[in-house]
Amino acid sequence: MLENTSVTQRFLRYVQIDTQSDPRSTTNPSTEKQKDLGRVLVEELHEIGITDAEMDEYGYIYATIPSNTDKTDVPVLCLCAHMDTSPDVTGEGVKPLTHHGWDGTDIVLPDDPTQIIRLADHPDLNDQIGNDIITASGTTLLGADNKAGVAEIMAAAEFMVTNSVIKHGTIRILFTPDEEVGRGTEKVNMEKLGADFGYTIDGEMRGTLEDETFSADAVKIVIRGVSTHPGFAKGKLENALKIAADLLAALPKDNLSPETTEGHEGFIHPGHLEGNQDQAVAEFIIRDFSVTGLHEKEQYLQQLLNTVLTSYPNSSATFEVREQYRNMKEVLDHHPQVVENALEAIHRSELSPERRSIRGGTDGSRLSFMGLPCPNLFAGEHAFHSRLEWVSVQDMEKAVEVIVNLCQVWEERA
Incomplete structure (x- = not known):
């Protein structure tokens, strides 16, 4: 000592x-x-x-x-x-x-x-x-x-x-x-x-x-809904916040999250959400010990987003991946x-x-x-x-x- x-x-x-x-x-x-x-x-x-x-x-x-x-x-x-x-x-x-x-x-x-x-x-x-x-x-x-x-x-x-x-x-x-x-x-x-x-x-x-x-990426999803006055919204409004909420709700409850993984298991973690009925931004961090695992999780999240959007035919979203570290x-x-x-x-x-x-x-x-x-x-x-x-x-x-x-x-x- x-x-x-x-x-x-x-x-x-x-x-x-x-x-x-x-x-x-x-x-x-x-x-x-x-x-x-x-x-x-x-x-x-x-x-x-x-x-x-x-x-x-x-x-x-x-x-x-x-x-x-x-x-x-x-x-x-x-x-x-x-x-x-x-x-x-x-x-x-x-x-x-x-x-x-x-x-x-x-x-x-x-x-x-x-x-x-x-x-x-x-x-x-x-x-x-x-x-x-x-x-x-x-x-x-x-x-x-x-x-x-x-x-x-x-x-x-x-x-x-x-x-x-x-x-x-x-x-x-x-x-x-x-x-x-x-x-x-x-x-x-x-x-x-x-x-x-x-x-x-x-x-x-x-x-x-x-x-x-971990190897690490960040994903930024920008959702563009269809905005209109809520008093005249029937059949028109597609709320970007609700689309984002549906995406978060579609994430697995028993795996792929920080609270359900350990050891060498990776995860998809939503870290920030903001927006309004017209546009919402959801930010995620993706973690895995291999780059292959990162890409698999990103593809899975993209597929979830595409599935959610099928219920909102007039809305769209962008999916941006940014490398953080390896x-x-x-x-x-x-x-x-x-x-x-x-x-x-x-x-x-x-x-x-x-x-x-x-x-x-x-x-x-x-x-x-x-x-x-x-x-x-x-x-x-x-x-x-x-x-x-x-x-x-x-x-x-x-x-x-x-x-x-x-x-x-x-x-x-x-």
Whole structure:
């Protein structure tokens, strides 16, 4: 265990800065308040001696821990985490609470006592009895996703800069905005980043490494009905909202949805609906671990739409598919050392390494296809995007240890 890391103090400070991103915004970053944390991070990086730390106009932070080894062939590593928090639950006014030496009893969050973290609902808590658990107060998310990763990278950077005995190659730090709205790598300057391999620090249970993600598409359906005055509508009106409702009602109730799938099962998920009787817009996310599975689900949704429209002969619809990200495993399988070195670093930290698949995506999904093979290491985050979000101090400290060991492994194996 590394001593005197600043991870907990950093984390408690970062989560109190509101960095919620906005999926409806067209700016980069989607919310200016994400830069509030960015400015803090740049200042702190300068304070620990990383002189080139900077934030660009889009809210991305780049910084370098220079190599301190005589070896010249050590690959340049990127350590990446995202600064924004989910739009699903407010991140304004976060009040982090530390439950020291948690004894296994229910954690009732004081600002809303209906919000209760129960061992029965969170099986990963079985490994946390006696540890120090950090939660929010019940009315906001905590922001462990991904400020735990941000704090861990910062603490690891501080440790490596101040402990020259730890040999490593050049380390590039990348903090991104807008990961939660699918735009975390949109404005990354890959040439400026200049890394060979990378790791996002954005995972869940300690000891885990995720090297496979969903492949993901978005579908936007625009329904054009037939509008007329409701007082004279008989035989004429074809209500676009009702057409959209019929489409949603036609989706399967027992499969193909997030609430009915697990493991490697994909889904069709309606995420947004708006409109009026003249026009309605329905937006979906499609998820599967293979591109073939994505296309099958998109064809199924198209067929459902066509069937619904047969009852509305004068109405029409457009069906637009937009690629979001692809399964990082397609890239990582060509660079086995990226996963092997991470598993070794976890093992050296006296943990049992576990490879997992993510039912979701990370910045690493896109970075992998942008030329930076980039699996996802644990950060200790749990109950993402909810008021019940939690993280343990001990898991964050262990993540810092793994990051430092990881940088050493790459140096040793060069």
